[in-house]
Amino acid sequence: MSEAGNAPSGLSTKWVHRYQVAPQLSSLFYVPDYISPAEEERLLREVHASKAKWVQLSGRRLQNHGGVVHAKGLIPAPLPSWLQPLLRRLAAEGAGGGEEERGAGAGAGAGAGAGAGAGGGARAGGGDQSGCVSGGAGGEGVRAAGVSSAGGGAGGGAAAAAGTGGGGRGLYGGQPPNHVLVNSYLPGEGIMPHEDGPAYHPVVAIVSLGSPAVLRFRRKALREGDGHDDNSGGADTGSMGTNNGHGPNGNAPAAPDGHTDTTTTAAPPASAAHRNRHAEAASQGSYLCPSSLPSSSSSRPAAVPVGDLRSAPSAPSSASGDDGGSAGDGPGCSSSCRSSCGGALLTNNGNGNGNGCSNVGSNSSGGHSMSSPYIASVFLAPRSLVVFRDQAFTHCLHSIEEVHEERLDESVVNLGESMRGSAYEGLTHGSMVPRGGERISLTVRRVARVLPALLRPRT
Numbered sequence: 001m002s003e004a005g006n007a008p009s010g011l012s013t014k015w016v017h018r019y020q021v022a023p024q025l026s027s028l029f030y031v032p033d034y035i036s037p038a039e040e041e042r043l044l045r046e047v048h049a050s051k052a053k054w055v056q057l058s059g060r061r062l063q064n065h066g067g068v069v070h071a072k073g074l075i076p077a078p079l080p081s082w083l084q085p086l087l088r089r090l091a092a093e094g095a096g097g098g099e100e101e102r103g104a105g106a107g108a109g110a111g112a113g114a115g116a117g118a119g120g121g122a123r124a125g126g127g128d129q130s131g132c133v134s135g136g137a138g139g140e141g142v143r144a145a146g147v148s149s150a151g152g153g154a155g156g157g158a159a160a161a162a163g164t165g166g167g168g169r170g171l172y173g174g175q176p177p178n179h180v181l182v183n184s185y186l187p188g189e190g191i192m193p194h195e196d197g198p199a200y201h202p203v204v205a206i207v208s209l210g211s212p213a214v215l216r217f218r219r220k221a222l223r224e225g226d227g228h229d230d231n232s233g234g235a236d237t238g239s240m241g242t243n244n245g246h247g248p249n250g251n252a253p254a255a256p257d258g259h260t261d262t263t264t265t266a267a268p269p270a271s272a273a274h275r276n277r278h279a280e281a282a283s284q285g286s287y288l289c290p291s292s293l294p295s296s297s298s299s300r301p302a303a304v305p306v307g308d309l310r311s312a313p314s315a316p317s318s319a320s321g322d323d324g325g326s327a328g329d330g331p332g333c334s335s336s337c338r339s340s341c342g343g344a345l346l347t348n349n350g351n352g353n354g355n356g357c358s359n360v361g362s363n364s365s366g367g368h369s370m371s372s373p374y375i376a377s378v379f380l381a382p383r384s385l386v387v388f389r390d391q392a393f394t395h396c397l398h399s400i401e402e403v404h405e406e407r408l409d410e411s412v413v414n415l416g417e418s419m420r421g422s423a424y425e426g427l428t429h430g431s432m433v434p435r436g437g438e439r440i441s442l443t444v445r446r447v448a449r450v451l452p453a454l455l456r457p458r459t
């Protein structure tokens with residue numbers, strides 16, 4: 001369990017408690033109003049003025065900043081100056097000491113000057129962020145090695161802002177983020193369920209600009225015949241024909257969106273469009289897994305113990321490794337995923353519901369019904385920050401549906417308190433929210449290993 005002031009995730013306990021939004025996925029955080037309207041405007045202007053070329057995918061287009069993510073690491077390129085204030089600020093986020101806390105401005109070295117008061121949001125979940133969290137490099141050793149050899153990168157100076165005191169080293173473990181993807185989605189566009197992969201330090205921070213969307217999380221599936229332990233984006237091969245195209249050493253070519261390992265051809269996607277997306281975007285991971293958390297009568301997620309995925313009802317959590325990318329997950333991960341996703345996967349995929357899950361549809365009374373494919377979903381208001389890491393990063397797939405209107409189903413975890421005082425205050429489960437216009441997301445990560453900059457791509 002997490003200890004006061006010493007969150008094993010490397011984040012300050014205060015920060016964790018403030019922004020956690022889903023007890024069943026304790027490594028998911030949402031910060032409303034993370035940036036000011038003026039900062040949003042500035043960033044949008046810079047994105048659209050950027051000389052970085054847009055890469056058009058079937059469901060979105062993207063710009064790549066910071067270099068090329070190769071399976072073996074980042075071939076760095078300088079990050080544009082207009083991103084630097086945000087990167088410094090993100091690096092300091094959660095670092096403890098209070099200076100980065102919401103309402104106290106942008107935090108050490110932020111420079112972004114956009115410390116919009118957040119208005120709370122998450123509540124303490126008593127977060128157990130240990131155990132399977134950051135189950136790690138899954139036997140491949142890629143992440144473990146990479147993290148420790150991170151060094152440098154193109155982030156330039158952000159590490160200094162991360163600090164070390166007060167119970168946390170910040171989002172990226174005291175290192176600067178060094179890679180940013182700018183995704184642009186029009187209404188009707190989205191991103192297939194995927195994982196970001198082991199090339200990255202297992203943290204992603206996403207700042208939303210423009211129009212809203214819903215980011216959805218589901219469990220990764222286990223492979224037939226094993227306990228799935230290395231579900232960290234490693235070799236999700238096997239029974240479902242899943243093959244993520246990178247072997248134990250992560251030899252995949254760089255994908256256009258910087259995902260190195262997720263060229264997975266998943267369990268049969270439900271549509272040709274989805275198949276194409278898998279092939280094209282090279283950012284899909286594994287295949288889809290129906291969540292099997294219990295129903296709850298509350299509008300909040302089911303109050304399963306905060307042990308993240310390993311807390312699936314039929315799988316008592318058990319302690320396992322802590323932060324740090326040790327190879328292999330703890331025993332709790334195996335049992336929970338087996339029990340929650342196991343056998344069903346072999347029959348539930350590819351049955352045409354668009355989610356690869358057979359048992360979606362008839363939703364139940366609330367919380368996480370057996371019928372929802374999602375373990376959690378987050379409504380991403382413009383100017384918000386969502387962060388996910390550890391298990392949410394390594395054991396889940398995330399996606400944005402290709403819809404013109406988002407349905408805020410029962411899996412959405414951040415209505416109510418998180419929306420207070422915002423334009424979205426009145427939203428409830430069942431609300432439909434038009435995507436409206438273009439949504440730009442800034443996906444900020446740290447590629448764990450930085451390669452010598454022999455080849456520097458244009459930025």
Ligand SMILES: O=C(O)CCC(=O)C(=O)O
Pocket residue numbers: 181183191196206215257283398400441443
């Ligand atoms: O646009 C988003 O919010 C998600 C982006 C994402 O998942 C990615 O770039 O890997």
Ligand SMILES: [Fe+2]
Pocket residue numbers: 194195196398
């Ligand atoms: Fe992603």
